[in-house]
Amino acid sequence: MNRHLISAADLTKDDALLILDTAEELARVSERSIKKLPTLRGRTVVNLFFEDSTRTRISFEAAAKRLSADVINFSAKGSSVSKGESLKDTALTLEAMGADAVVIRHGASGAPHRLANWVRGSVVNAGDGTHEHPTQALLDAFSMRRRLGNLEGRKVTIVGDVLHSRVARSNVLLLATLGADVTLVAPPTLLPVSIGTWPCEVSYDLDSVLPKSDVVMMLRVQKERMNAAYFPSEREYSRRYGLDRDRFAKMPDDAIVMHPGPMNRGMEIAAEVADSPRSTIVEQVANGVTIRMAVLYLLLGGEI
Numbered sequence: 001m002n003r004h005l006i007s008a009a010d011l012t013k014d015d016a017l018l019i020l021d022t023a024e025e026l027a028r029v030s031e032r033s034i035k036k037l038p039t040l041r042g043r044t045v046v047n048l049f050f051e052d053s054t055r056t057r058i059s060f061e062a063a064a065k066r067l068s069a070d071v072i073n074f075s076a077k078g079s080s081v082s083k084g085e086s087l088k089d090t091a092l093t094l095e096a097m098g099a100d101a102v103v104i105r106h107g108a109s110g111a112p113h114r115l116a117n118w119v120r121g122s123v124v125n126a127g128d129g130t131h132e133h134p135t136q137a138l139l140d141a142f143s144m145r146r147r148l149g150n151l152e153g154r155k156v157t158i159v160g161d162v163l164h165s166r167v168a169r170s171n172v173l174l175l176a177t178l179g180a181d182v183t184l185v186a187p188p189t190l191l192p193v194s195i196g197t198w199p200c201e202v203s204y205d206l207d208s209v210l211p212k213s214d215v216v217m218m219l220r221v222q223k224e225r226m227n228a229a230y231f232p233s234e235r236e237y238s239r240r241y242g243l244d245r246d247r248f249a250k251m252p253d254d255a256i257v258m259h260p261g262p263m264n265r266g267m268e269i270a271a272e273v274a275d276s277p278r279s280t281i282v283e284q285v286a287n288g289v290t291i292r293m294a295v296l297y298l299l300l301g302g303e304i
């Protein structure tokens with residue numbers, strides 16, 4: 001594996017399977033009453049979050065702690081970033097504190113790539129702008145594999161605000177590597193102009209794709225990143241692209257529903273669908289800790 005994890009495209013099929021298989025081993029540890037391993041004792045993991053997060057930040061912290069690493073949590077709010085300190089100077093300060101791995105979430109696409117040039121430790125992208133979120137794609141693949149088995153030839157439909165979604169890009173790249181067939185469904189206004197170069201199909205008609213899907217992954221409508229009107233109204237968006245009870249009934253009986261969270265309940269997904277036994281949304285959160293343990297373990301070269 002590479003020293004850093006910045007894009008899902010950094011992973012070969014063997015790398016991705018190694019992470020998924022390692023996570024499977026580590027999941028057994030998570031089921032024990034004492035969940036801690038001594039693997040990364042004496043190593044330091046810095047969580048550097050310039051953008052808000054609940055799941056990713058907490059799960060990276062839990063993952064590093066379960067592997068016995070020392071964890072430093074840095075949030076831009078309340079730091080010297082508010083006095084104008086640059087990403088580079090912040091990174092060099094953390095480097096001086098002996099970070100073996102830096103987990104970064106940043107609003108600017110490409111920030112983790114820049115950071116990797118400035119620090120000696122491993123850099124893990126925890127979400128950069130609208131670019132990528134590779135550990136989310138890994139935990140999603142892990143969640144799918146646990147429910148459905150091998151992903152080769154599985155039909156995965158990803159629905160919604162693809163334009164602003166780092167989750168969609170990382171999932172498309174990783175799922176293509178793992179041999180799944182991905183279809184993106186979105187209004188034309190919420191697809192990036194480069195979509196023709198992505199390794200997936202595109203459809204504007206959710207109802208025609210649902211009956212052929214093994215997995216339906218709903219994306220959050222990212223209102224905070226929207227600086228224009230991308231659809232006429234929330235009601236209209238929900239009517240065309242929301243997963244409500246009637247649409248859920250069109251999916252095959254064994255198909256699963258996913259969402260990376262946080263959700264806009266009632267907009268892209270109905271509450272009863274989100275809370276159904278065929279939804280993996282809560283499992284995805286638990287699997288996030290396991291996958292991030294596997295990533296830190298493999299990047300920092302611990303021994304099980």
Ligand code: CP
Pocket residue numbers: 052053054055056057127133136260261262
């Ligand atoms: N899925 C995800 O990245 O969630 P958070 O923004 O809460 O970390």
